[in-house]
Amino acid sequence: MEEKDVRYQKVQFGAWVGIIGNIILALIKGIVGFLANSRALIADAVHSASDVVGSVAVLIGVRAAKLPPDKDHPYGHGKAESVAAIIVAVLLFIVGVEIAINAFKSFFEPVVVPKVIAIYAVVFSIVVKEIMFRYKYNLGKKYKSDALMTDAWHHRSDVFSSIAALIGIGASIIGGHLGVGWLTYGDPVAGIFVALLIVKMAWKLGKESIHNTLDHVLHEEDTVELRRIVDSVEGVKSIDALHAREHGYYVIIDIKIAVDPHMSVEKAHAVGKEVKEKLMEEKHVHDVLVHINPYAG
Structure with missing residues (x-):
């Protein structure tokens, strides 16, 4: 089997790992977040759902990049992966802004303390997402796939967002049990923090991907x-x-x-x-x- 075919299969498998993993996590966090009344966990679920779309974009980009040169594309279709990475970054940015808006609105509504089950869902998400990040980052680095590495950092941003959600949910639960009013706002505060992390990551990844599409030459x-x-x-x-x-x-x-x-x-x-x-x-x-x-x- 030719090396480019091996690369395609490995990168494609990595994209499918992201798609299946994110669907499972989004469902778990979404259902638990709804049952546990946790805005931070629901926001984290939306983040994982956006990862599904991102991984699909990566899959499409990888397939397009594998196409042989043709009359209109004599240099091949390798930049398709960078284009897919830009799509993922834009999607990530939009999701971050949306989460921030929803979290901010919660300050003007009655505070609902999340249930303890939300903690277990977040911890599970952190472990799974970190494993997915390391796997896809190393795979993307080995096969020089911008799209896969961008998607890997998407997973890492999910780890950070889940950690923020964990802190916020924990603070809110503690505040509810101890009767400390300001701590009960930990859940929506975590939602805003998650949103800022997402927007920052989207900006960085988008900037790098655009740079790679503009005929960048090796130093x-x-x-x-x-x-x-x-x-x-x-x-x-x-x-x-x-x-x-x-x-x-x-x-x-x-x-x-x-x-x-x-x-x-x-x-x-x-x-x-x-x-x-x-x-x-x-x-x-x-x-x-x-x-x-x-x-x-």
Whole structure:
């Protein structure tokens, strides 16, 4: 099986893990939150539900990125994953704002102290979400998937939001038992804190994903090995320019090399062909465009 097919299967499996896991968590937290009268837990359930949509977007992006180059997309569809990551970030931002608005409204309504069962649901969510984050983050890093890594951080934001919910619910329950009025507002306060975490995470992920879609090129320190490979080709006098453009999980290289000006066109072409073949041996290199210049000395 080709490496790109293995990558597709692994990343696709990771997306499905997110979808199934989030559906289960959203249902558990939503039902328990409703029964336990916990705004923070219901907000956390909405967060998990948004993760389902995010994971579906990741799945669509991964499938699109796997499509081979065509007439309209000669460089492939690798950026589809970054586009999916942007969709997830936008969704995350909208959810965060909505949760904040709902939590703020609760300050103007009678306070209802959550039931203890909400605590168990939150703890369960924290454990499951942390496991999902570590699994999907490591998988995304290994296979250079922007969408999967963005979705992994979506899980991590859920961990933070669940911790905030845990603190808020706990404070509200304690306040209700001890008769401390201001502590009973811990649940809605936690809801607002969760919302702020979500919005901040969405902004960060969206910014990074947009950066990756704008033909970002590898920095010079990241192309040292590529340059070494080119310099090892007999006939290459110098590298006039090398731009490795990121297209999702792979790169497209535009390179200008200088050869002996008295070399025949056929030999110069052979040098350029060898440069391309050697660079294409690198697993993250999808295509190479070589331009030949006469060496000026």
